[in-house]
Amino acid sequence: MKILIVKLGSIGDIVHTLPALFTIRARLPDAELSWVVEKRSAEILRGNTLIDNLIEVDTRFLRSGKSASEILSDLSKQVSDLRKFSFDLAIDFQGLLKSATIARLSGAKIRYGFSKESLREPASRFFLNRSVEIPSLVHVVTKNLTLAAEALNIPVPDGHYMFPVFTGQEHKYEAGQIIEQVGGDFAILNPAGGWVTKLWHAEKYGLLADRLWEEHGLISIITAGPGEVELSKKALESSRSGKTFVVQPSLKGFFELAKQAKVYVGGDTGPTHLAIAAGTPVVGIFGPTEWWRNGSTNPDDICVERIDIGCRVDCHRRTCSKWICMDTGAETVLFAVEKRLGKG
Numbered sequence: 001m002k003i004l005i006v007k008l009g010s011i012g013d014i015v016h017t018l019p020a021l022f023t024i025r026a027r028l029p030d031a032e033l034s035w036v037v038e039k040r041s042a043e044i045l046r047g048n049t050l051i052d053n054l055i056e057v058d059t060r061f062l063r064s065g066k067s068a069s070e071i072l073s074d075l076s077k078q079v080s081d082l083r084k085f086s087f088d089l090a091i092d093f094q095g096l097l098k099s100a101t102i103a104r105l106s107g108a109k110i111r112y113g114f115s116k117e118s119l120r121e122p123a124s125r126f127f128l129n130r131s132v133e134i135p136s137l138v139h140v141v142t143k144n145l146t147l148a149a150e151a152l153n154i155p156v157p158d159g160h161y162m163f164p165v166f167t168g169q170e171h172k173y174e175a176g177q178i179i180e181q182v183g184g185d186f187a188i189l190n191p192a193g194g195w196v197t198k199l200w201h202a203e204k205y206g207l208l209a210d211r212l213w214e215e216h217g218l219i220s221i222i223t224a225g226p227g228e229v230e231l232s233k234k235a236l237e238s239s240r241s242g243k244t245f246v247v248q249p250s251l252k253g254f255f256e257l258a259k260q261a262k263v264y265v266g267g268d269t270g271p272t273h274l275a276i277a278a279g280t281p282v283v284g285i286f287g288p289t290e291w292w293r294n295g296s297t298n299p300d301d302i303c304v305e306r307i308d309i310g311c312r313v314d315c316h317r318r319t320c321s322k323w324i325c326m327d328t329g330a331e332t333v334l335f336a337v338e339k340r341l342g343k344g
Helices: 011-027 039-045 068-078 097-105 122-127 140-152 169-182 202-216 229-237 251-260 270-278 330-340
Strands: 002-006 032-038 053-057 089-092 110-114 130-132 186-190 219-223 244-247 263-266 282-286 302-305
Touching: 002 011, 002 097, 011 032, 011 039, 011 140, 011 270, 032 039, 039 053, 039 251, 068 097, 089 097, 089 140, 097 110, 097 122, 110 122, 110 140, 130 140, 169 219, 169 244, 169 251, 186 202, 186 251, 186 270, 202 219, 202 229, 202 244, 202 330, 219 229, 219 251, 229 244, 251 270, 263 270, 263 330, 270 282, 282 330, 302 330
Parallel strands: 002 032, 002 089, 032 053, 089 110, 110 130, 186 219, 186 263, 219 244, 263 282, 282 302
Antiparallel strands: none
């Protein structure tokens, strides 16, 4: 059987689909598995031996406001070689109009996706011909596994999920160089996030770093990606201990670094989900998005969230005039870190 997985991005979305990939490969070892992904999110999948064909696309040219027919025309030019794989079945884990269009253009006669209620863009269902209903209030990993189970008639795990990320010696070396530089046990702090409403104040990361050193002897590594240097600088400038470092690792270098961290602290963003995949003890700081849906699948990990404000429930705002859901003190986050480390 030739199966196409459609999950374009972001990094967190891809990480949340990895347990479905692992399960499909484990249950259908002879299947030919392909995955179509955005070029800008593809690094985490490159070299993954569970995938037979990694197909990279660039859909940034698809401006918002385009009609379904315009999207179909534009995408057909870019993914014209999809049909050469002669897919038997495509599974759209993304739930967007462009992802469903790619499934349609793949030539797969059977195209699975979520039912209307679970789609991010309900119009995408018109390019699919099979749908799966998802129970309410489930983690996105469970959502993806449920779709895979129904589409392929396979059993899926209930807990203890596997996140297959394949790294090379260069990524281990990259992490090793950073660890050698800091010279001791360390925490990873990540002040960045895709939406401004997901950000805990960068200055508070600096305060937290000082407390981690003073009270627990943990050096803090502040990680930054492209375009995130200013946030990391703000965090560093707020630290007075001299035991705080800023680094910009590659995604897979970060994954290897996270394996060695005593704890990770960050919001709902790609590095947080990579840290979870790496098995790092995690403290998440969540505001407009929900921990039960996007957070850790490890029951030992901890979420710091404002449950005393009514406007936060099912918020998902990318801009906000209040912006109070991330207004949490460093002391509260430190307490959560201590609890996660078994010291609280």
